[in-house]
Amino acid sequence: MNEVTLIGIDLGKHVFHLHAQDMKGREVFRKKLSRMQLIPFFSNLKAVTVVMEACAGAHWLARKLDTVGHQARLISPQYVRRFVKSNKNDYIDAEAICEAASRPAMRFVEPRTEAQQLLAALHRVREGLVTERTATINRIHAVLLEFGIVVPLARATLRRLPDVLAVQDSPPRLIQLIHRLHAHYRYLDQQIADVERDLTSQLHEDENAARLLSIPGIGTITASLLASEVGNVTQFAGGRNFAASIGLVPRQHSTGGRSVLCGISKRGDKHLRHLLVQGARAVIQRVEKRTDRLGEWIRSMLTRRHSNVVACAVANKLARIAWRVLTRHTTYDAARLKLAD
Template sequence: MQNVTVLGIGLGKRSFHQRGQDKSGNAAFRWKVSRQQLIEFLSNFHSCTVVMEACAGAHFMARKLATFGQQIKLISPQFARPFVKSNKNDFVDAEAICEAASRPSMRFVTPKMKSQQTLSALHRVRDSLIRDRVCTTNQMHAFLLEFGISLPIGIAVVRRLPAVLAEHELPPRLVAILERLHSHFKYLEQQIAELDKEIANQVADDDLGKRLLTIPGVGPITASVLTAEMGDGKQYARSRDFAASIGIVPRQYSTGGRANLLGISKRSDKNLRRLLVQCARVYMQRLDKKSGPLATWTRQMLTRRHSNVVACALANKLARIAWAIAARKASFNAEAAAMPA
């Protein structure tokens, strides 16, 4: 087994399928092991390239195996899938991972640190609570509409639901249901407010987070998500690579030397892309109070393009600025003459 140069691992919850191959691509072994057996095996195995799909548990396993001196590479599942031959099984997946990793032009995912994963989990819980709040609000609106009570759109009126119930004569059981939903709504609002405060405090204590807040239109939520997803930005060679990684650049369908650019690609993290577009719209709403090259560029774009197109283009600029701030350890300067390349 000393000739093994690449080890592909198909991750699972309890069982892991691994395939070792030499530099010629010939299989040296393929085993099914448990989590503990995998860790014990690689702790005593010679240093080689260990490749896994970037899926659930991959970042933890990458950090763990890196402590044993292994060279860890995470590959996006969509890039490994084309190398699956014929029928699919776990060992075939491990073989496809090895095959994909051996390509010199393959792109890999940078393993996340514990702090980044924790921050991502915090944002996912917040998003889940917000979705639950929307569902609860919609239920209250729908139940009241069934009895002829049409409330204005939004959650502001839901906060004063007891006053609305006092103004109308409704069945006691329905009132009890609505009061229960209202109590759940207040609980969700409290939890969301606490998470917002926690996120704001974390950003205030983080050096990168504070520098990202200097970007116009960017608030604590967006700065926190950028910190969790981008890190120090060293995994990207340039700002355009980061913008492309979050799908905020045009899709290309070119052939025969003729360039054909379509709408944005919408790849990767849709939450971060949505937040950056919202930041761009906030900046555009306050454009009359802004100055500097970015404001001038935005005004010129608005004279030629629809505001939705400008919002996406400006979001691209904000993403590139965020990368420059992280990679160069700088802050945003509105009067700077040069934009990041």
Template sequence: MNTVALIGIDLGKHSFHLQAQDHNGRPLFRKQLSRPQLLRLLAQQPVCRAAMEACAGAHCLAREIQAQGHQPLLISPQFVRPFVQGNKNDFLDAQAICEAASRPNMRFVTPKTEVQQTLSVLHRLRESLIRDCTKSINQLHGFLLEFGISLPRGMVVMRRLATVLAEHRLPPRLVVLLQRLHAHFGYLDEQIKVLDRELVEHVEADDLGSRLLSIPGVGPITSSVLLTELGDARQYRSSRDFAASVGLVPRQHSTGGRQNLLGTSKRGDKNLRRLLADWVRALLCRRHSNVVACALANKLARIAWALAQGQGRFETGPDGCAA
């Protein structure tokens, strides 16, 4: 009887589609299973590789598979798509995952830990609250403008709302609604401050996080995002690989021995890319400000990788440059 060497898993919310193959790539079976059934099946199998796309739920399942002694392989969905044969369905997706995982030069995604995933959730929640705050400010501006009241852009409308309501005769019902919107903004703002305090506490208590804070221009928010993306940094062969994963290196379109470098690839986490570039946007040198921002963001990403690889802190020399 042939031994299962690789199982391709097409992830779903309630059911999972599997294709298993042996060491020679011959298919052995196809199954549609629930999550408990999948884990029971894997528990009965000899040690093998389990491949899946790096999407929602993949990191949690990868940790469960790893706990059973198997080797989880997470593949970026863009690398699986070319291997889908014919029309798309769940079993063909599982087959394509097996094909992609069998390639010797395939790049895999390192499963995130629970701490990394929790930090990622915290950041996404914070970003959502910030968007809601911006929405509330814009709504308040719009509502007041409908009644002929125009205020400067930004947070000033929230600070001056009580004065504006006292100076203008507005319908009582409208005043109540505007005050309710103002109270909603206050709640959102307080929640953001709570999350910021949690981020600071987590980063300062973490060894790598505290060392990342030693990099000029890297604060608690950027440091915590780097913690989520970097991990122990072993999944990246070099600092350039990490910078490339964040989308801070040029795209290539080279042929015939002639190198043609285009703009930055902008792959990976755009929020991390923005955080790494924010502090240098005011610097205007001989090159365009966007070029300067991207170049220094690239440099910061590489410094962060180097700190994650070692145990040191960022140190500057007597001239203020990196030692």
């Protein structure tokens, strides 16, 4: 039997399909293992490179495989799809993962630590709670509007909503329904505050995240998400590569020697890109008060480009600054900012 050098795993909830290859790319074996059998199987196997798609459970499994002596590598699913041969099943998917990982120029995803995953989980929970809170506010507004009651959606008004309804000539059952929705809104608001408090406490424990707070337009939420999503920043060759990984660079459609640049690619983490763009808009709103080189550059851009284009350009710049701050283990210094790259 040939010696196994590479194993591709097609991940599942309860069952995992394995495809093993030797150093020449020839199949050695195929196996189907349950979740209970997976770790014991690799514990008794000679150290090899194990590759899987970067999806649910992949980072946890990568850490487990590293502890038993294997080299775990994660690959983006979009790079695996093109290597699937005709018909699709779980074994063919595992084989395609091996084929993709064998390419010398293939890009891999850095496995996250447990702390980074916890931060990412907090952000996902907060994002879901914020969406649900917004839906509840809109629901209150819509129900009242059906009865001719217009209430501003400001948070101050929502806090004293029962007092506002008390002076209205409204049906008792309507008031009871609004009280129920208002109690749900207050519960969600408190849950969001608790999650943000946890994020802030973890942020002060993370040295890298604390450095990010020195960058204009980056606050607690964005800094903690950057710390959890970026992982090992040395996986990116430069700030441009990091900005490209979150979709803040133009999408190319060039051919025949003619360069065609479209809008931003919008690849990578949508939530992180959204926070960086919103942070950039906050910087732009106060750009008249800035006397550094960043302020001069933004004012120059605003004279010739639309504010939305400038916001994406500033977000791109913030992403590059964040990469440099993390790689150089320093804080933001406006005097050393380079704007030509």
